[in-house]
Amino acid sequence: MSSSExxxxxxxxxxxxxxxxxxxxxxxxxxxxxxxxxxxADALSARAxxxxxxxxxxxxxxxxxxxxxxxxxxxTLTPERVLAIASDVRDVVALPDPVGEVVRGSTxxxxxxxxxxxxxxxxxxxxxxxxxNVTVDAAAxxxxxxxxxxxxxxxxAYHSNTALVKVVRDAIAGAGLPADAVQLVPGESREAARExxxxxxxxxxxxxxxxxxxxRTVVTESTVPVIETGTGNCHVYVDxxxxxxxxxxxxxxxxxxxxxxxxxxxxxxxxQDIAEAFVPxxxxxxxxxGVTVHGDAAVRAAAERAGSTATVVAATDEDWAAxxxxxxxxxxxxxxxxxxxxxxRRWSSGHTEAIVTTAxxxxxxxxxxxxxxxxxxxxxxxxxxxxxxxxxxxxGISTQKLHARGPMGLPELTSTKYIVxxxxxxx
Amino acid sequence: MSSSExxxxxxxxxxxxxxxxxxxxxxxxxxxxxxxxxxxADALSARAxxxxxxxxxxxxxxxxxxxxxxxxxxxTLTPERVLAIASDVRDVVALPDPVGEVVRGSTxxxxxxxxxxxxxxxxxxxxxxxxxNVTVDAAAxxxxxxxxxxxxxxxxAYHSNTALVKVVRDAIAGAGLPADAVQLVPGESREAARExxxxxxxxxxxxxxxxxxxxRTVVTESTVPVIETGTGNCHVYVDxxxxxxxxxxxxxxxxxxxxxxxxxxxxxxxxQDIAEAFVPxxxxxxxxxGVTVHGDAAVRAAAERAGSTATVVAATDEDWAAxxxxxxxxxxxxxxxxxxxxxxRRWSSGHTEAIVTTAxxxxxxxxxxxxxxxxxxxxxxxxxxxxxxxxxxxxGISTQKLHARGPMGLPELTSTKYIVxxxxxxx
Numbered sequence: 001m002s003s004s005e006x007x008x009x010x011x012x013x014x015x016x017x018x019x020x021x022x023x024x025x026x027x028x029x030x031x032x033x034x035x036x037x038x039x040x041a042d043a044l045s046a047r048a049x050x051x052x053x054x055x056x057x058x059x060x061x062x063x064x065x066x067x068x069x070x071x072x073x074x075x076t077l078t079p080e081r082v083l084a085i086a087s088d089v090r091d092v093v094a095l096p097d098p099v100g101e102v103v104r105g106s107t108x109x110x111x112x113x114x115x116x117x118x119x120x121x122x123x124x125x126x127x128x129x130x131x132x133n134v135t136v137d138a139a140a141x142x143x144x145x146x147x148x149x150x151x152x153x154x155x156x157a158y159h160s161n162t163a164l165v166k167v168v169r170d171a172i173a174g175a176g177l178p179a180d181a182v183q184l185v186p187g188e189s190r191e192a193a194r195e196x197x198x199x200x201x202x203x204x205x206x207x208x209x210x211x212x213x214x215x216r217t218v219v220t221e222s223t224v225p226v227i228e229t230g231t232g233n234c235h236v237y238v239d240x241x242x243x244x245x246x247x248x249x250x251x252x253x254x255x256x257x258x259x260x261x262x263x264x265x266x267x268x269x270x271x272q273d274i275a276e277a278f279v280p281x282x283x284x285x286x287x288x289x290g291v292t293v294h295g296d297a298a299v300r301a302a303a304e305r306a307g308s309t310a311t312v313v314a315a316t317d318e319d320w321a322a323x324x325x326x327x328x329x330x331x332x333x334x335x336x337x338x339x340x341x342x343x344x345r346r347w348s349s350g351h352t353e354a355i356v357t358t359a360x361x362x363x364x365x366x367x368x369x370x371x372x373x374x375x376x377x378x379x380x381x382x383x384x385x386x387x388x389x390x391x392x393x394x395x396g397i398s399t400q401k402l403h404a405r406g407p408m409g410l411p412e413l414t415s416t417k418y419i420v421x422x423x424x425x426x427x
Numbered sequence: 428m429s430s431s432e433x434x435x436x437x438x439x440x441x442x443x444x445x446x447x448x449x450x451x452x453x454x455x456x457x458x459x460x461x462x463x464x465x466x467x468a469d470a471l472s473a474r475a476x477x478x479x480x481x482x483x484x485x486x487x488x489x490x491x492x493x494x495x496x497x498x499x500x501x502x503t504l505t506p507e508r509v510l511a512i513a514s515d516v517r518d519v520v521a522l523p524d525p526v527g528e529v530v531r532g533s534t535x536x537x538x539x540x541x542x543x544x545x546x547x548x549x550x551x552x553x554x555x556x557x558x559x560n561v562t563v564d565a566a567a568x569x570x571x572x573x574x575x576x577x578x579x580x581x582x583x584a585y586h587s588n589t590a591l592v593k594v595v596r597d598a599i600a601g602a603g604l605p606a607d608a609v610q611l612v613p614g615e616s617r618e619a620a621r622e623x624x625x626x627x628x629x630x631x632x633x634x635x636x637x638x639x640x641x642x643r644t645v646v647t648e649s650t651v652p653v654i655e656t657g658t659g660n661c662h663v664y665v666d667x668x669x670x671x672x673x674x675x676x677x678x679x680x681x682x683x684x685x686x687x688x689x690x691x692x693x694x695x696x697x698x699q700d701i702a703e704a705f706v707p708x709x710x711x712x713x714x715x716x717g718v719t720v721h722g723d724a725a726v727r728a729a730a731e732r733a734g735s736t737a738t739v740v741a742a743t744d745e746d747w748a749a750x751x752x753x754x755x756x757x758x759x760x761x762x763x764x765x766x767x768x769x770x771x772r773r774w775s776s777g778h779t780e781a782i783v784t785t786a787x788x789x790x791x792x793x794x795x796x797x798x799x800x801x802x803x804x805x806x807x808x809x810x811x812x813x814x815x816x817x818x819x820x821x822x823g824i825s826t827q828k829l830h831a832r833g834p835m836g837l838p839e840l841t842s843t844k845y846i847v848x849x850x851x852x853x854x
Contacts, residue, residue, distance in 0.1 A: 023772065027795040108817055112806055119798070121828050200646065204828050219627065223647055225829040246851040253853035345450065367846050368454040371546070379539055379849030388854070389845070390535055401548050401631050401842035402652040403830040415828035418816070419794050422806030424673040426680035427815070 010186040011195040014150060015202035018123045021178040022148040026120050028177070030097035033144055036175035037093045040140065043171035044086040044164075052077050054163035055132065062156055074131050075157060085136045088393070092140040095392045098410045099146045113421040118414040120146030122204040125185075125196050126395075127152045127218055129210035132160040139168050139182045141395050145413035148178075150203065152185040152193055154210075197222035204415075205403075209396050212323075227403060229396035232262030232351035233323045234381040237340045237366070238282075239357035240273040246378060247278060247356040248285045254354060254381040256289040260325050262397060263352050263384040267320065268331040269340045272298070275333045280306035282331070291327045294319040298333035320347040337362055341369045348372060350399050352384040373399060373406035437613040438622035441577060442629035445550045448605040449575040453547050455604070457524035460571055463602035464520045467567065470598035471513040471591075479504050481590035482559065489583055501558050502584060512563045515820070519567040522819045525837045526573045540848040545841040547573030549631040552612075552623050553822075554579045554645055556637035559587040566595050566609045568822050572840035575605075577630065579612040579620055581637075624649035631842075632830075636823050639750075654830060656823035659689030659778035660750045661808040664767045664793070665709075666784035667700040673805060674705060674783040675712045681781060681808040683716040687752050689824060690779050690811040694747065695758040696767045699725070702760045707733035709758070714738075718754045721746040725760035747774040764789055768796045775799060777826050779811040800826060800833035 008016075025033075044051070055077040062072050104116040124147045126138045135151055142149035153161040161184055169179040185196055197206060200223040207227050208218040219226055236254050238247045254265035270278055279302035286293055287310040295303070295312040303312050312331075319330035320343070334340045344353050354376035355366040367375045374384040384407060386394025391409030398404040404412040435443075452460075471478070482504040489499050531543040551574045553565045562578055569576035580588040588611055596606040612623055624633060627650040634654045635645040646653055663681050665674045681692035697705055706729035713720055714737040722730065722739040730739050739758075746757035747770070761767045771780050781803035782793040794802045801811040811834060813821025818836030825831040831839035 023796075023798070026798065106817065108815070112810065114816060116833075122798070220650055225652070225827060227829075243851070249851060249853050257854055363848075369450075371450070371453065371549070372844065374845040374847055376847040377849070379847050379852040380854055382854045383539065383847050383849075383852065384845070388535070389541060390533065400652060402654075405842050406543075406845050415832050417799065418801040418811070418833045420801055420803040420806050420810050421790075422804070422810075424670070424676060425806040425810065426676050427684055427807055427809045 009195055011192050012199060012202065014183050014186055015123065015196075015199045017180040018148040018150055018183060019202055021180040022120065022122045022146075024178050025143070025146045025148060025181055026099075028146065032175075032177065033097065033146070034093045036143060036172050036177045037089055037140055039171040039175040040136070040168050041086040041089040041093075043167045044082055044089070044136065047167050048079055048082040051082055051160070051163045051167065052079065055160040057159040058157055067156070075160070077132060077160060081133070085133050088133070088137060089140045092144050092393055095144060095410055097144065098414050101411075103416055110425060111422065112425050115419045115421075116416050117419060118411065119417050121413060121415050123148045123150060123202060124413065125150045125152065125199075125203045125206040125224065127193060127196070127206065127208045127210070127214065129154045129214060132157050132164060134209060135161045135164045136168065137393070138395060139165075141393055141410060141413060143172070143181060145410045147413055148181045148183075150183055150185050150196060152196055155188040158188055194221060197224060200224050207396055227396070227398050227408070228400040229398055230262045231323055231349045231399060232264065233267065233321065233347060233349040234263060234265045234351050235267045235269055235344050235348060235353040236265045236381065237269040237334075237337075237344070237353065237355045238271060238274060238278055239337060239355055239359060239362045240271040241359045241362070242274060242278070242356045243358060244274075244278055244281060248281055250354060250356055250378070250380050251282055252285050252289050255286065255291055255329050256327065257380070257382055259327055262323075263381050264325070265354070265381050266322060266324050266329060267347070268329055269334050269343060270299075270331070271337065271340070272333050272335050275299075275302050276305070279303060279331075279333070280308050283308050283310040283312065286310065286329060289327070291329055294328060294330045296332040299331045302333070323349065337365060338369075341366065344370055344372075351397070352376060352381040354379065354381050373397065436622055438619050439626060439629065441610050441613055442550065442623070442626045444607040445575040445577055445610060446629055448607040449547065449549045451605050452570070452573045452575060452608055453526075455573065459602075459604065460524065460573070461520045463570060463599050463604045464516055464567055466598040466602040467563070467595050468513040468516040468520075470594050471509055471516065471563065474594050475506055475509040478509055478587070478590045478594065479506065482587040484586040485584055494583070502587070504559060504587060508560070512560050515560070515564060516567045519571050519820055522571060522837055524571065525841050528838075530843055537852060538849070539852050542846045542848075543843050544846060545838065546844050548840060548842050550575045550577060550629060551840065552577045552579065552626075552630045552633040552651065554620060554623070554633065554635045554637070554641065556581045556641060559584050559591060561636060562588045562591045563595065564820070565822060566592075568820055568837060568840060570599070570608060572837045574840055575608045577610055577612050577623060579623055582615045585615055621648060624651060627651050634823055654823070654825050654835070655827040656825055657689045658750055658776045658826060659691065660694065660748065660774060660776040661690060661692045661778050662694045662696055662771050662775060662780040663692045663808065664696040664761075664764075664771070664780065664782045665698060665701060665705055666764060666782055666786060666789045667698040668786045668789070669701060669705075669783045670785060671701075671705055671708060675708055677781060677783055677805070677807050678709055679712050679716050682713065682718055682756050683754065684807070684809055686754055689750075690808050691752070692781070692808050693749060693751050693756060694774070695756055696761050696770060697726075697758070698764065698767070699760050699762050702726075702729050703732070706730060706758075706760070707735050710735045710737040710739065713756060716754070718756055721755060721757045723759040726758045729760070750776065764792060765796075768793065771797055771799070778824070779803060779808040781806065781808050800824065
């Protein structure tokens with residue numbers, strides 16, 4: 001094999017080293033992994049200056065390229081932010097180790113003991129954009145779950161990521177674990193990313209984190225199994241029977257508490273029986289929160305009849321499909337709960353949909369029929385989140401149905417194996 | 428949308444109808460699904476003659492094409508075989524419904540009730556070869572788990588599959604369920620299969636069942652998430668301390684009880700400390716079972732020293748990699764348990780590996796280090812099987828780590844969704 005080694009690309013070489021590291025990580029007990037995580041947290045604090053210096057290069061480059069200040073802010077590391085990253089790593093230490101958990105177990109009729117046990121996935125690839133904190137978060141979660149990780153960040157954060165990974169690798173090695181458990185994919189080219197997506201057999205799963213176009217590229221080009229994350233066209237449906245104060249609170253919280261995230265609401269649907277009473281109140285509250293409403297004819301008519309002063313833009317199909325991630329919301333009136341479900345089935349990205357209702361039968365039917373990662377009854381869409389769900393940390397929110405669906409914590413970074421124990425059993 | 432409908436291919440139209448059917452199946456209670464399954468079983472018995480007549484066309488075509496008698500036999504349906512297929516459907520009726528099972532549940536600190544509940548995957552695509560019984564098995568398992576299924580069988584079984592699916596659809600419709608829950612992918616062309624693999628967003632998962640080249644094609648070309656199944660290069664490792672009678676029994680059962688299946692053993696590894704005693708016995712038993720041994724130098728030397736009359740062919744790297752599926756086995760001597768694990772890590776397909784040992788520490792280390800769907804301790808590799816594991820039925824054996832690993836029963840045909848219930852909770 002060594003004779004052909006020189007022809008092997010740096011990405012494949014990295015993946016092979018990750019595979020070796022993963023084999024060493026898999027049987028490690030929690031104490032060894034936690035010690036390495038604490039070493040990482042300490043090293044981040046101790047070496048914050050060198051990380052911030054590297055980050056300054058990225059920030060300067062981004063400014064020179066005319067990047068928007070919002071993006072530059074997301075990219076920027078300060079002493080406080082580095083300490084916050086270190087603190088997140090300490091939080092991962094406190095989480096239980098998923099590896100070794102017995103998921104199912106029974107004694108078969110022939111006396112064989114069958115156990116299904118959680119094991120690491122092996123090598124996890126993460127392709128992500130901008131924020132350097134993802135680099136350390138992902139490394140910590142993968143390490144805790146016994147996985148090696150190959151990180152492919154955006155080139156705009158290349159210096160920051162390089163510095164962070166260097167600190168992490170030094171800390172891991174100092175704790176006696178293989179440094180190659182955490183690697184930055186070598187090279188900034190698209191070809192390097194493509195090789196990562198084609199490293200089936202070496203990489204066990206790829207998780208893209210970023211915008212829709214990044215995710216589409218990974219899904220289309222990857223032969224490595226992918227977990228799709230994060231697009232959220234979330235709906236709030238206000239049923240015929242509903243507490244209107246509650247409905248306003250949930251609507252405003254879902255839309256405006258943090259509009260830039262995937263669990264923010266993008267569409268309001270209102271049952272026609274309650275439209276006359278609710279739409280004007282909703283429009284007033286949305287206007288007060290600074291939200292522009294893109295309404296269908298019925299919403300606009302209800303606003304007009306109520307003499308609402310809020311402006312309502314006419315909604316098109318593009319509005320029903322939009323993941324605004326901004327202070328905008330589409331709004332429509334539906335003739336029934338089933339029509340709301342039908343609308344959601346057609347337009348939703350399958351992330352989170354909420355119903356506000358006082359009717360038990362409506363709550364039951366909505367939760368049964370809506371096919372999204374999360375269905376909220378009388379609660380904000382903003383709860384779909386790993387830390388809100390008590391998972392302690394989150395590697396992303398899966399919007400696909402295979403392997404994991406919804407917020408992914410440590411158990412979602414594992415696979416299982418069966419242990420069959422007999423005393424000479426044959427068929 | 429209807430204006431462009433005529434430009435939509437028949438495969439995509441099928442997938443859309445499947446999607447509609449899946450939405451109707453998802454909320455159905457078990458009783459409705461079981462009634463449809465019983466109707467299928469009854470219809471298969473009642474209409475066996477028309478199924479066998481259609482099958483005769485396929486068999487004739489296969490014979491005319493010079494297909495081997497073994498393959499023709501797998502393709503052939505007889506009255507008994509049709510009744511056996513009907514009986515398998517009745518077995519699925521007896522299995523519990525996975526849909527609705529609460530996988531996790533807790534009350535969050537803020538009082539929200541969180542439930543993670545099993546739901547159907549939606550639309551399952553199955554691409555498979557030859558055997559017509561898979562058509563009905565897959566339909567029954569998908570129906571029971573609330574999924575619509577798109578079946579793409581091999582063209583050699585086209586008439587049989589068409590007849591079987593017609594009977595199944597009639598029975599489903601008679602039981603009041605949507606017939607489009609079970610469809611044969613229209614068209615026999617490769618292009619039709621390719622369209623199925625590209626129907627991301629319409630098809631939730633593709634499961635290829637068949638030879639290595641079929642599986643490779645699906646994995647490489649599909650943008651729909653795939654569950655890889657079934658290649659098995661399984662190992663039996665006999666440790667330094669082992670009951671040699673047990674080792675012979677497990678070896679022969681693993682290799683020769685049914686050599687054509689994926690959980691049959693393909694390689695024997697023997698610890699050097701026990702090679703002198705075990706290799707001659709193993710060779711004699713393998714010879715008696717009609718198995719040809721492809722041995723390394725140490726195995727051949729041990730055979731010679733013992734004056735074994737069994738012929739041993741020299742093993743090459745191809746033998747370590749081979750999934751023979753025949754009366755052949757590769758055999759080698761290893762210096763240690765860790766060397767056995769190293770060999771397995773390099774050559775195994777990750778299906779099933781067995782250790783025969785009397786040493787607790789060896790059993791523990793082997794099960795920890797071997798990274799395969801199933802690790803057997805003092806038991807045959809042949810136990811890796813849905814019905815042996817008590818799952819009642821099996822849609823295939825996943826050899827990948829994502830979503831499902833090992834034998835897949837009904838729960839593996841489901842996803843989950845989170846239900847968040849509050850009384851006006853906001854963040």
